[in-house]
Amino acid sequence: MTDVSKQKAYEEVLTTIEALIEGQSDLISVMSTVSCELFHAFDHFNWVGFYRRVDATTLKVGPYQGRHGCLTIDIRRGVCGACAREAAIQIENDVLQARSHIACSAATKAEIVLPVLDQDGNVAAVLDIDSDRSSVFDDIDVTALQQVTRWVEAVNDSITSTQEPIYPGERPNGVKM
Numbered sequence: 001m002t003d004v005s006k007q008k009a010y011e012e013v014l015t016t017i018e019a020l021i022e023g024q025s026d027l028i029s030v031m032s033t034v035s036c037e038l039f040h041a042f043d044h045f046n047w048v049g050f051y052r053r054v055d056a057t058t059l060k061v062g063p064y065q066g067r068h069g070c071l072t073i074d075i076r077r078g079v080c081g082a083c084a085r086e087a088a089i090q091i092e093n094d095v096l097q098a099r100s101h102i103a104c105s106a107a108t109k110a111e112i113v114l115p116v117l118d119q120d121g122n123v124a125a126v127l128d129i130d131s132d133r134s135s136v137f138d139d140i141d142v143t144a145l146q147q148v149t150r151w152v153e154a155v156n157d158s159i160t161s162t163q164e165p166i167y168p169g170e171r172p173n174g175v176k177m
């Protein structure tokens with residue numbers, strides 16, 4: 001896939017997502033729609049979905065498309081955990097070389113994970129996209145997918161109060177990050 005065709009595919013899918021979620025205020029509906037549209041936009045995406053932060057240390061799988069994904073992720077583990085801990089985008093273009101990739105599928109070769117922040121800047125969820133081809137994620141994906149997470153953040157902000165910060169006070173079991 002060339003940069004131009006990738007850019008065009010993102011333009012199309014973002015236009016579709018924006019139209020579909022306009023006026024929608026239900027987070028599960030929006031996350032489901034985003035997962036569905038992105039999953040079907042690119043042949044190499046083999047898993048697209050959200051993990052929601054349910055407490056200081058735990059991500060739980062949310063709406064997704066693809067085969068089985070871990071139901072629970074401790075935020076000390078995996079690429080999703082790193083994204084949640086650091087509130088920063090993670091790109092692993094060769095998951096076999098990744099420090100901490102949790103393999104939900106042997107077919108996955110690359111992964112990008114973006115944070116979804118609440119209005120206080122705490123991580124409310126992450127958007128996780130897996131690819132069955134390596135070396136596919138770059139700035140084009142980042143720019144397009146950040147637009148998607150901004151839309152999800154806006155919906156999340158409209159329906160939630162605040163999330164508890166990660167690791168308030170004592171860290172769980174004294175384990176160092």
Ligand code: SME
Nearest residue numbers: 069078079080101102104
């Ligand atoms: N690979 C992720 C786990 C989630 S599955 O890919 C759906 C990770 O390393 O955090």
